[in-house]
Each structure stands twice: as C-alpha cells, then as structure tokens.
Amino acid sequence: MAKDFSSREDNYSQWYNDLVVRADLAENSAVRGCMVIKPYGYAIWENMRDALDKMFKATGHVNAYFPLFIPKSFFSREADHVEGFAKECAVVTHYRLKKDEQGTGIVVDEDARLEEELIVRPTSETIIWDTYKNWIQSYRDLPILCNQWANVVRWEMRTRLFLRTAEFLWQEGHTAHETKEEAIEESEKMIRVYADFAENFMAMPVMTGVKSPNERFAGALETYCIEAMMQDGKSLQSGTSHFLGQNFAKAFDVRFLSRENQLEYVWASSWGVSTRLMGALIMTHSDDNGLVIPPKLAPTQVVIVPIYKQTEQLAQISEVVNKIKSDLEAKGVTVKYDDRDTQKPGWKFNEYEFKGVPVRLAIGPRDIENGTVEVARRDTLTKEIVALNQVADMIPNLLNDIQQNLYDRAKQRMEANTREVNSWEEFKEEIEKGGFLVAHWDGTPETEQLIKDETKATIRFIPINSHFEDGKCIFSGKPSKQRVFFARAY
RNA sequence: CGGGGUGUGGCGCAGUUGGUUAGCGUGCUUGACUGGGGGUCAAGAGGUCGGGAGUUCAAGUCUCCCCACUCCGACCA
Numbered sequence: 334m335a336k337d338f339s340s341r342e343d344n345y346s347q348w349y350n351d352l353v354v355r356a357d358l359a360e361n362s363a364v365r366g367c368m369v370i371k372p373y374g375y376a377i378w379e380n381m382r383d384a385l386d387k388m389f390k391a392t393g394h395v396n397a398y399f400p401l402f403i404p405k406s407f408f409s410r411e412a413d414h415v416e417g418f419a420k421e422c423a424v425v426t427h428y429r430l431k432k433d434e435q436g437t438g439i440v441v442d443e444d445a446r447l448e449e450e451l452i453v454r455p456t457s458e459t460i461i462w463d464t465y466k467n468w469i470q471s472y473r474d475l476p477i478l479c480n481q482w483a484n485v486v487r488w489e490m491r492t493r494l495f496l497r498t499a500e501f502l503w504q505e506g507h508t509a510h511e512t513k514e515e516a517i518e519e520s521e522k523m524i525r526v527y528a529d530f531a532e533n534f535m536a537m538p539v540m541t542g543v544k545s546p547n548e549r550f551a552g553a554l555e556t557y558c559i560e561a562m563m564q565d566g567k568s569l570q571s572g573t574s575h576f577l578g579q580n581f582a583k584a585f586d587v588r589f590l591s592r593e594n595q596l597e598y599v600w601a602s603s604w605g606v607s608t609r610l611m612g613a614l615i616m617t618h619s620d621d622n623g624l625v626i627p628p629k630l631a632p633t634q635v636v637i638v639p640i641y642k643q644t645e646q647l648a649q650i651s652e653v654v655n656k657i658k659s660d661l662e663a664k665g666v667t668v669k670y671d672d673r674d675t676q677k678p679g680w681k682f683n684e685y686e687f688k689g690v691p692v693r694l695a696i697g698p699r700d701i702e703n704g705t706v707e708v709a710r711r712d713t714l715t716k717e718i719v720a721l722n723q724v725a726d727m728i729p730n731l732l733n734d735i736q737q738n739l740y741d742r743a744k745q746r747m748e749a750n751t752r753e754v755n756s757w758e759e760f761k762e763e764i765e766k767g768g769f770l771v772a773h774w775d776g777t778p779e780t781e782q783l784i785k786d787e788t789k790a791t792i793r794f795i796p797i798n799s800h801f802e803d804g805k806c807i808f809s810g811k812p813s814k815q816r817v818f819f820a821r822a823y
Numbered sequence: 824c825g826g827g828g829u830g831u832g833g834c835g836c837a838g839u840u841g842g843u844u845a846g847c848g849u850g851c852u853u854g855a856c857u858g859g860g861g862g863u864c865a866a867g868a869g870g871u872c873g874g875g876a877g878u879u880c881a882a883g884u885c886u887c888c889c890c891a892c893u894c895c896g897a898c899c900a
Contacts, residue, residue: 420898420899456900487899490897490898490899548900551900570900605900676861677860677861683860684861686860695859
C-alpha cells in the first residue's frame with residue numbers, strides 16, 4: 334500500500350522528506366549534511382539550469398569558471414562579508430595524507446600543512462573580484478557580465494534535502510559596471526529574470542522586493558529577492574540579486590580609467606539561484622499522490638502505459654503507441670513508452686503519478702478496438718477517453734493547460750495566504766496560521782529582531798513599487814510609511 | 824554545543840516479568856495464475872540484534888562506557 338501522505342498538515346517536514354526520497358529525487362549521503370541528487374532529480378535540475386542559462390545569455394551574459402578554493406586572506410578584505418560567512422566555512426589545511434605509524438590506516442601528514450589555509454567557496458565574490466582586478470583597466474573593459482555554474486559549501490548546522498545542504502549546486506552571476514545606475518539596473522534586471530523563470534517555468538508565483546538590512550547579503554548595499562509561499566504557509570527565499578556598490582571593488586582594488594580620465598572604483602552586482610529551487614518546486618505543487626512537475630520542467634511530459642495480456646496484444650498496442658510517440662516527439666513533446674513487462678499497469682500508474690509526470694496515456698485492447706486512448710492529467714487527477722487520431726494534436730494544448738493551471742492554483746493559494754494585519758495582537762495570532770502578513774514596521778533592525786525573537790517571523794521583503802501609506806508600526810507604534818511582508822521562512 | 828529519541832535481514836518495525844531455533848510487514852529470487860489503479864498463491868534467499876565490558880545457569884531484553892543516526896533549540900547571504 335502506498336503511504337498515506339495526507340498527514341502532511343501535521344508534519345510537513347517528514348512529508349517533504351519522504352516525498353523527495355520516494356520520488357527518487359535525492360537522498361542523504363554518507364557525508365553529513367550532503368545530498369546525493371539522483372538521476373530523476375538531476376534531470377529536473379538540468380531542465381531548470383538549461384532554461385535559466387538561456388535567459389542569462391539572452392540578457393547578454395556569458396559563462397566562466399573560477400576556483401573552488403579561496404585563500405583565507407581574501408575573506409578578510411570585506412568586513413561584512415567575512416562576518417556573514419565565517420561561521421559556516423570548510424577549511425583546507427593540508428595537502429597530503431600518509432600511512433600512520435602502524436601502517437594500518439591513513440592520517441593527515443602534519444608536514445604537509447598549507448602556508449595559507451584555503452576556504453572551500455561558500456560564494457565566489459572574493460575570488461572573482463580578485464580576478465576581475467586583472468581584467469579591468471579602462472571603461473572600455475566594462476561591463477563584465479559573467480555567470481558561473483558551480484557547487485558551493487556552507488557548513489550548516491542543520492540540513493534538509495534541497496532546501497539547505499552543506500554542499501549545493503547553483504549559479505552565481507558577478508557583474509562589473511561603470512556606473513552605480515548601471516549596476517543597480519543589472520541587479521533589478523536579474524531579479525526580474527528570476528521572477529520570470531519562477532512563474533513561467535516553475536509555475537510558481539513569487540513576490541519581489543528588497544531585503545531589510547538584517548536579511549541583506551553580507552557585503553551588499555541592497556538585496557533584491559523573490560519569495561514564494563509554500564503549502565505549509567512558510568516563505569521560501571528562492572533567488573537573490575545584490576547591488577554590491579563599490580564594496581568589493583574597494584576591497585580588491587578594482588579601478589578603471591573613466592571616460593573623464595579619472596581613476597574610479599567599479600560598481601558591482603551579484604545574483605544567484607540554487608538547487609533550493611527544487612525544494613520550492615516540490616513544496617509548491619505536490620499533493621497527497623506525490624510530486625507534480627510542471628510540463629515545462631518535466632523530464633518526461635507524457636508517459637504511455639500499455640495494458641495487455643498476451644504478447645500479441647502488446648505488439649498490436651506498440652504499433653499504435655509508436656505512431657503517437659513519434660507524432661508527439663515531432664511536436665517537441667518528451668514521451669516515454671513504458672512497455673516493461675516487469676511491472677503491472679497499476680503499479681506504473683502509481684509510480685508515474687508519484688514522480689509527477691504531467692500526462693499519462695493508457696492503451697489497452699479495449700482502446701485498440703474502439704480507436705481510443707485514455708488520457709490522464711496529473712494536476713487534476715482526471716481521466717478522459719480521446720480518439721486515437723486526435724490525441725497527438727491535443728497533448729501540446731493539454732500541457733499548456735496544466736502549466737497554467739498549476740500556476741493559477743499556486744497563485745490563488747499565495748493570495749489566500751497574504752493578509753494585512755494592523756495590531757500586534759492580531760499579528761501574533763495570524764502568524765500561527767502561516768502566510769504573508771502585510772504590516773507596518775518602523776524601519777529599525779531592532780524592531781525586526783524583537784519581532785523575530787517573539788514570533789520567529791522575519792521581514793521577507795519590502796515591496797519596491799508599493800504605494801506608500803502612513804501607519805504605525807505594529808510592534809513599536811512608531812510611524813511607518815509603508816507596509817512590509819512578514820512570514821516564517823525556511 | 825545543550826535537551827530528548829532511536830539503533831534488530833535492503834527498507835520500515837515488533838520482540839511481554841531476562842527463558843527453546845529472534846519474528847512481522849515490505850522489498851528481493853523462482854514459478855503459476857493474472858493484468859483498465861501499487862494483484863493472488865506457493866516455494867526460497869537474506870541476521871556480528873550499533874560496538875565493548877559487566878551481572879546471570881541464561882541477555883535483543885538488565886547495568887556501565889563508547890559510537891552512530893535522528894528530532895527540538897542555538898546557527899542559516
């Protein structure tokens with residue numbers, strides 16, 4: 334029997350973890366806090382990566398690669414940056430092992446201590462800015478618009494598959510500009526790219542805004558973010574883009590001769606999304622029957638399951654299926670025909686449902702006789718009988734419908750979970766229900782911290798183009814000009 | 824680092840006041856019947872009971888030490 338997942342209201346973490354493992358996306362590795370991404374999970378990630386990569390290139394960016402190791406001294410050059418990351422860094426101290434005295438095991442060779450320790454990158458600003466220094470002399474060298482696909486390591490105390498792992502995959506864009514305006518424009522542009530990707534590929538509605546100083550990236554002047562609302566009412570930071578000002582340029586002495594023949598520091602941005610998006614995808618769409626993968630990211634968009642008794646029947650079915658399959662592939666649909674004899678149809682139905690394949694076709698003797706096929710959609714779990722000669726034409730539209738429906742559903746949920754609150758009592762009561770609480774805040778880090786201490790809620794973002802209205806901070810009662818979005822977060 | 828919990832076939836678990844040959848579910852192998860929603864039956868394989876020491880005629884079970892994992896906190900651009 335399938336495990337009953339309807340208990341997710343009570344224990345969302347457990348539900349999520351089981352889902353990830355059972356759907357064959359990933360599992361914990363032998364290394365504490367690290368994750369093995371399995372082929373199916375990786376296929377989804379690759380689809381995300383490819384789509385993002387295209388969007389980056391369409392906005393003028395190029396890919397490059399920088400070292401995994403960063404000399405320790407690089408980290409101390411930007412004070413806020415080291416402050417933010419120091420507590421979670423893996424450090425390389427030696428470069429050699431040797432057999433121990435008894436010859437039974439391997440020990441670190443103390444004679445092989447590095448002169449300067451190397452840090453396994455938790456993010457690459459420092460090594461990249463040290464490199465950019467050599468690339469930039471004149472305004473003619475600008476802008477630099479580089480992205481890197483890489484892994485990074487952050488030694489977190491507590492980890493969760495995809496959402497927070499000690500090592501994770503991501504992309505990090507690092508750009509250098511002549512002017513402040515251009516760098517700000519870049520960071521704003523990239524957060525829009527992320528929002529676009531989240532909504533149009535992941536079918537995940539997001540809110541866009543800027544972080545409060547407490548939540549800002551270490552070393553940034555402004556952090557833009559996209560936040561998504563998960564099914565349990567918690568917010569997930571899904572992507573960030575930072576305006577770094579001249580902080581890193583100053584720390585790494587990256588200057589250029591301007592059009593006015595002046596030596597000036599360059600302006601910077603950085604932006605990234607990670608495999609955390611996989612967690613976001615899972616927690617946005619999945620239901621009690623398992624994963625639901627939006628068609629645009631599904632490694633398999635359509636699975637075809639034959640139902641047969643004798644092998645002659647299978648041959649007959651296969652002939653029809655192969656026609657449908659090639660018709661669909663001609664339309665750019667990815668199709669898997671699962672004619673394995675090792676699993677029963679019912680087993681396969683459940684399997685693909687659990688893995689979130691958007692559309693399933695089932696064809697049996699009855700269909701062959703009637704010239705029909707059963708079409709089942711994952712998002713609504715509904716089935717309909719369609720004429721064989723029409724099925725290839727309807728599938729692309731159906732996939733679009735599913736993509737749109739998933740987005741609409743998630744959007745509706747996010748809106749239903751977003752509400753204004755106007756008093757501290759109301760805030761404390763409402764935060765227990767989850768969702769975004771839109772409330773006035775006096776703008777001080779102290780107040781935000783006190784609210785967090787008492788309710789575990791943080792300011793997820795401050796809306797950028799919101800209307801201003803006079804109000805009073807729900808906590809301190811001091812004047813406020815704008816509402817901000819609070820939530821508990823992952 | 825603090826506070827709980829759990830370690831028993833691949834996975835998930837039961838195991839009574841200490842008492843015969845350590846069970847169950849699932850998965851795996853083989854075969855038959857099956858096949859439109861995780862089938863049924865039959866026969867099999869698979870175990871240092873986390874490790875060590877102790878108490879005892881006898882330890883999966885009791886005591887002590889250690890180890891691992893896990894949950895809750897602290898941490899988390």
